[in-house]
Amino acid sequence: MIPQEIEEYAERHTTPEPGFLAEIARETHLTQVYPQMLSGHLQGTLLRMLSAMLNPSRILEIGAFTGYSAISLALGCSNPEGLVHTIEVNPEFEEIINRAIHKAGMESRIRLHLGDALRIIPGLDEIWDLVFIDANKSGYLDYYQLVFPRVRPGGFILADNVLWDSKVIGHSVKNDKDTEGIIRFNEFVTHDERVDHLLLPFRDGLMIIRKK
Ligand SMILES: C[S@@+](CC[C@H](N)C(=O)[O-])C[C@H]1O[C@@H](n2cnc3c(N)ncnc32)[C@H](O)[C@@H]1O
Numbered sequence: 508m509i510p511q512e513i514e515e516y517a518e519r520h521t522t523p524e525p526g527f528l529a530e531i532a533r534e535t536h537l538t539q540v541y542p543q544m545l546s547g548h549l550q551g552t553l554l555r556m557l558s559a560m561l562n563p564s565r566i567l568e569i570g571a572f573t574g575y576s577a578i579s580l581a582l583g584c585s586n587p588e589g590l591v592h593t594i595e596v597n598p599e600f601e602e603i604i605n606r607a608i609h610k611a612g613m614e615s616r617i618r619l620h621l622g623d624a625l626r627i628i629p630g631l632d633e634i635w636d637l638v639f640i641d642a643n644k645s646g647y648l649d650y651y652q653l654v655f656p657r658v659r660p661g662g663f664i665l666a667d668n669v670l671w672d673s674k675v676i677g678h679s680v681k682n683d684k685d686t687e688g689i690i691r692f693n694e695f696v697t698h699d700e701r702v703d704h705l706l707l708p709f710r711d712g713l714m715i716i717r718k719k
Contacts, residue, residue: 508672509710517549524548525582527610528575534603535573544572546641550667550710551579554639558583561663563636564590569624569650570642571595574607574617580639581616591617592631594624596642625649634659640666645688648695655701658718664702669693670712 509517524532528551536542546554558566558580566584568577568591577593584591595604598621608617620627624642628650635658640650647666658664669675671689680687696704696716704716 514549521549521552524551527607528578530610531573531575531578531607535575538603539573546576546579551575553709553713554579555583557663557665558637559585561637562586564588565633565635566591567628567631567633567635567638567654568593569628569638569640571600571604571619573600574604576639576641577604577617578607578611578613580637581613582611584616589616592620592633593617594620594622594627594642596621596623625653628653633657636662638664640664641668644668644671644685647688647692651692651695655718660718662718664716664718666692666714666716668711669706669714670708672711
């Protein structure tokens with residue numbers, strides 16, 4: 508985790524958040540029990556930059572929450588064919604996500620699917636240029652294995668929270684399915700010869716994976 512002061516310094520020296528993203532962040536902090544799940548200014552900007560670098564045509568996000576990261580990914584993508592599919596299991600977020608997408612003017616660039624990603628992904632007939640895994644931590648490896656065959660060679664998979672509040676080191680995984688899930692995912696990717704990968708110790712850890 509970055510010390511608070513450093514995070515604030517980095518935010519002051521990063522392109523300011525667009526107003527509609529700042530509004531989503533504010534509303535999320537006011538209305539949600541776990542607002543820290545939101546990507547926020549720095550990570551949102553990183554996602555936007557990565558999307559701008561890759562210029563993907565098809566992006567899959569697993570775990571929309573209040574829509575901040577889906578909008579960030581869509582904002583970066585200047586590909587006229589660019590489309591973000593985002594999946595959220597909790598129907599309580601539907602209204603806030605749709606409102607956020609509307610405020611960002613991204614209705615034609617983001618498609619929201621409500622339901623369990625494990626059920627929805629097999630029905631999406633797309634080849635992915637970029638996948639962002641950010642849902643329940645116990646499911647990371649399942650999501651990876653499910654999407655992998657449909658990621659194009661040279662395509663990228665990003666996975667958030669792979670340091671899991673430092674619990675990946677020296678923490679008992681007994682009765683802790685989330686930590687166990689993240690460790691299992693990190694180990695699998697580390698031994699997966701089909702990919703190049705970087706565990707970037709940014710925020711709560713971002714795994715950047717490129718399919719060879
Ligand atoms: C960490 S939050 C996502 C944060 C968001 N990507 C962002 O950066 O602002 C994780 C989200 O995944 C959702 N989720 C959990 N299990 C899921 C599943 N099986 N399928 C789809 N979404 C799921 C949760 O309801 C929650 O909203």
